[in-house]
Amino acid sequence: MEGWSEACRGSASEERMVEASKGRWILNSGNLACQIASWLPLVRLPAFRRCNQSCYRSVVALLASDAALREELEEALSTALAQVDKRVWVGIRLRPHDRHDGAENCLQVDRRQIVQTLGPASRVNFFFDEIFKEDTRQEDVWSRLQGPMMRTLLRREHCCLFAYGQTGSGKTHTVFGDPSTESSKGVAFRLLENLGKLLNGDTYPSISEEVQEKAVIEFSFLEVYNEKIHDLLSNSKLCTLAGEREELEPGSAYKAPILSAEERVVVRGLTRRRCDPGQLTQQVGSWLVEGAASRMVGKTVFNPRSSRSHAVATIHICWNDMPDQKKGNETRVYIVDLAGSERSGQYATNTEQLREGAHINLSLSTLGRVVTALSRGHGDHVPHRDSALTWLLTDAITGHQARAFMIASVNPLHSAETLSTLRYAQAYSSLQSDLSTKIPRLKAMLRTLQRQMEKARYELDSLCLDINTNSRSGRTTEWSRDTLRSRVVRIARRGQEHFQNHPFFKWTDAHEMKAVLGQAGILEETCARPPEREAEEPEDGRRRQFREPGSASSTCARVIFAGRHGYPPVQLWFPEEALEDVTPHPRLRELLTTFEKAEIAFQQKQAQLDATVKAFAAQQQQWMD
Numbered sequence: 001m002e003g004w005s006e007a008c009r010g011s012a013s014e015e016r017m018v019e020a021s022k023g024r025w026i027l028n029s030g031n032l033a034c035q036i037a038s039w040l041p042l043v044r045l046p047a048f049r050r051c052n053q054s055c056y057r058s059v060v061a062l063l064a065s066d067a068a069l070r071e072e073l074e075e076a077l078s079t080a081l082a083q084v085d086k087r088v089w090v091g092i093r094l095r096p097h098d099r100h101d102g103a104e105n106c107l108q109v110d111r112r113q114i115v116q117t118l119g120p121a122s123r124v125n126f127f128f129d130e131i132f133k134e135d136t137r138q139e140d141v142w143s144r145l146q147g148p149m150m151r152t153l154l155r156r157e158h159c160c161l162f163a164y165g166q167t168g169s170g171k172t173h174t175v176f177g178d179p180s181t182e183s184s185k186g187v188a189f190r191l192l193e194n195l196g197k198l199l200n201g202d203t204y205p206s207i208s209e210e211v212q213e214k215a216v217i218e219f220s221f222l223e224v225y226n227e228k229i230h231d232l233l234s235n236s237k238l239c240t241l242a243g244e245r246e247e248l249e250p251g252s253a254y255k256a257p258i259l260s261a262e263e264r265v266v267v268r269g270l271t272r273r274r275c276d277p278g279q280l281t282q283q284v285g286s287w288l289v290e291g292a293a294s295r296m297v298g299k300t301v302f303n304p305r306s307s308r309s310h311a312v313a314t315i316h317i318c319w320n321d322m323p324d325q326k327k328g329n330e331t332r333v334y335i336v337d338l339a340g341s342e343r344s345g346q347y348a349t350n351t352e353q354l355r356e357g358a359h360i361n362l363s364l365s366t367l368g369r370v371v372t373a374l375s376r377g378h379g380d381h382v383p384h385r386d387s388a389l390t391w392l393l394t395d396a397i398t399g400h401q402a403r404a405f406m407i408a409s410v411n412p413l414h415s416a417e418t419l420s421t422l423r424y425a426q427a428y429s430s431l432q433s434d435l436s437t438k439i440p441r442l443k444a445m446l447r448t449l450q451r452q453m454e455k456a457r458y459e460l461d462s463l464c465l466d467i468n469t470n471s472r473s474g475r476t477t478e479w480s481r482d483t484l485r486s487r488v489v490r491i492a493r494r495g496q497e498h499f500q501n502h503p504f505f506k507w508t509d510a511h512e513m514k515a516v517l518g519q520a521g522i523l524e525e526t527c528a529r530p531p532e533r534e535a536e537e538p539e540d541g542r543r544r545q546f547r548e549p550g551s552a553s554s555t556c557a558r559v560i561f562a563g564r565h566g567y568p569p570v571q572l573w574f575p576e577e578a579l580e581d582v583t584p585h586p587r588l589r590e591l592l593t594t595f596e597k598a599e600i601a602f603q604q605k606q607a608q609l610d611a612t613v614k615a616f617a618a619q620q621q622q623w624m625d
């Protein structure tokens with residue numbers, strides 16, 4: 001698919017392929033074919049290629065002449081793009097070999113599949129969105145991220161890029177690299193360049209004028225070191241994390257202000273530098289370098305300049321061009337370089353590094369627990385606040401309110417650490433779509449509904465038992481969920497009279513017994529004419545040979561009476577007028593209605609969950625193809 005998109009794209013780069021205006025995609029008819037091709041499933045591409053030649057020109061002509069159709073298609077493509085871009089994107093980067101101690105390369109890569117050899121007969125397979133082999137250049141990494149990241153920003157959604165992996169595996173190299181040389185520049189600097197082009201209208205002319213005039217861009221850079229927040233743009237000053245609610249309506253002397261339900265995490269005391277949109281690349285680039293130089297680094301076994309903290313650089317873009325200034329006004333770009341993920345202090349050279357390792361482990365394991373809680377639905381509680389890192393990046397890093405891009409870097413010579421990173425990345429990739437985060441929510445709702453249904457069932461069954469055992473009428477009716485849902489009848493006071501000269505039925509001893517006992521039964525069916533009783537069938541009120549019915553023959557009813565004292569149930573036939581309905585206690589009806597409502601709600605939610613799980617599985621399969 002990628003190859004075909006490339007082929008379709010020809011000389012046009014992806015950034016030139018689309019233009020955007022306030023988050024909406026504008027079709028460039030010259031590249032219509034590649035836009036459509038990039039959203040087709042792999043299997044459809046050959047067919048599309050065949051018909052493409054012939055239909056391409058006519059479609060372009062049609063779109064050029066029909067503005068309404070063009071508008072409609074723009075809208076549809078824009079929606080499709082928003083849905084297809086995953087909430088989280090996971091790529092693996094293999095560090096070039098620095099073979100030592102005779103260690104063997106434990107990884108084999110086949111397109112998006114990576115196989116790790118654990119022993120002579122043991123291998124594990126993983127699939128990811130992208131696998132960057134050892135010889136991948138910095139610009140190649142960016143070229144894979146550029147499309148989805150820039151699309152995210154064009155839609156004005158928050159974007160979070162972060163690198164995860166063991167110490168020395170290349171996280172900082174991938175995220176920041178060396179900005180002084182073109183070939184070594186990391187993703188962050190390339191993203192800045194593209195963001196600069198976007199805001200200056202070099203690549204996306206349709207948004208430039210408004211944005212250049214009104215957009216306010218601010219930059220902050222912090223590090224989380226030993227669970228404390230340090231401002232990297234202000235001599236590592238200590239800052240504090242707090243949850244704040246937005247003021248929706250101001251209060252007065254008599255009225256408290258109305259605050260938003262959702263809490264926003266803010267870092268109190270953090271420096272936010274304002275930059276000129278025209279100078280974004282240079283200014284923010286230099287602040288990135290300045291902040292990175294203040295980061296807490298140390299010498300570990302595998303990295304002489306190992307990052308001992310999590311670094312979080314944030315670009316805040318305030319668009320200021322919407323009438324409603326409060327909502328959707330700010331887009332945030334988070335660039336995160338995490339500290340090494342190895343086991344606490346594994347490669348530490350002193351006690352301070354052991355302490356740092358314990359804190360790094362705490363935050364990364366909390367992130368792991370947050371991901372597990374979100375993706376597998378282990379209870380409603382998501383432990384965001386258990387570490388400063390997860391609290392700070394709550395919504396962004398889990399793809400909840402942002403698109404998250406994770407690059408997990410591995411050193412193929414370190415088998416155990418590589419396996420743990422790949423497993424972590426795999427668990428993380430389960431957050432890939434809205435569907436995956438919807439599943440735990442649905443499961444939680446289902447559990448609540450199940451509790452409600454069981455409570456209603458218990459109350460109903462208890463009252464049935466209570467009424468059945470304490471009935472003054474000598475237990476003539478056994479109330480249960482089944483009987484309450486059926487029509488319960490007994491023989492009416494003068495019921496026998498309706499049998500006289502009846503063409504189909506005659507009164508039997510069994511009828512007499514049920515009438516004397518006043519026993520209730522369940523009306524199983526009614527019909528105009530029952531089948532005649534066969535010789536081998538027991539007496540049940542039907543005649544062996546029916547007489548011809550008169551003109552006004554009544555409806556016939558088959559009633560089943562529950563067996564008592566170990567005897568089987570008894571079936572008897574009646575003219576319907578010989579029966580009277582037995583109504584249950586009103587409270588029983590009420591409880592049955594409550595139970596039935598709870599049961600229906602549970603079943604509907606279960607069906608919704610099943611459909612979501614199925615859709616998610618299909619979506620994952622599609623992504624793997």
Ligand SMILES: Nc1ncnc2c1ncn2[C@@H]1O[C@H](COP(=O)(O)OP(=O)(O)OP(=O)(O)O)[C@@H](O)[C@H]1O
Nearest residue numbers: 095096167168169170171172173303306307339340
């Ligand atoms: N893909 C790569 N190509 C070339 N050099 C690399 C690559 N990945 C890492 N390196 C080099 O390896 C060294 C360690 O990399 P880096 O500092 O990025 O690791 P890290 O994962 O950030 O480690 P830590 O967690 O300890 O900070 C650096 O000198 C870096 O230039």
